[in-house]
Amino acid sequence: MTNKFMKIIGTSALSISLITGVAGAVSANENTASKEGNEAIGIFAIQNNTLDWNLSNNTTADPSTSWTVQSGYPHINMYVKNTGAKSFRVEVKHNTKGTIIFNKTIAADGVGVNFINNDSNPLVPSGTYTVTIYGGSGVPKGTVILKASDTPW
Known part of the structure; x- marks a missing residue:
């Protein structure tokens, strides 16, 4: 016992x-x-090259900004929410190579949409990108968030 x-x-x-x-x-x-200097989100270690772009005070028809993907972080997650009255298009284009990793149209329904590129179709080279919002006939309103990771989404 x-x-x-x-x-x-x-x-x-x-x-x-x-x-x-x-x-x-x-x-x-x-x-x-x-x-x-990394931010832990779920199981991913996200580097600090995150673009969080709030378009709520936007007055430009086709605004653009730059964003950098550092070497070793080729897995990209883009979240877009359109809170405006018209649809808009988001283009993420590499400045040197001309590679477009995202070219997406977001409807004016207020629903957030996630797009993922895990370094394929097309490959995601490191470097500086230009993120352009094409508003067409309206001024785009909403949010665009881009995050790079060393781990696939």
Whole structure:
């Protein structure tokens, strides 16, 4: 009886130690990510080259801005929400190579849409991109968020 009791206590202590160790490793990983200037989102380590563009005060028909993808972060996620009365188109084009990684039209329905390019179709080269919103007959309103990751979305 004492032998069985000691085995149960030993097994419970080992389980608690393993759980504590895993929790400690996860916590250490989160601290490392934040110290390196990365933002932890879900299971992805996102580098700080995120474009968060709010178009709510936009007065330009076809606004544009630049955005940089650093080497080693070729997995791109683009979230777009159109809060205006007219649809608009978002184009993300590499400045040097002319590669267009996104060319998407977003309807004026107020629903956010996610687009993903995991370094394929087309390949995502590092460097500076120009992000242009084409409003057509209206001034675009909404949000465009671009994020680069070293892990596929």
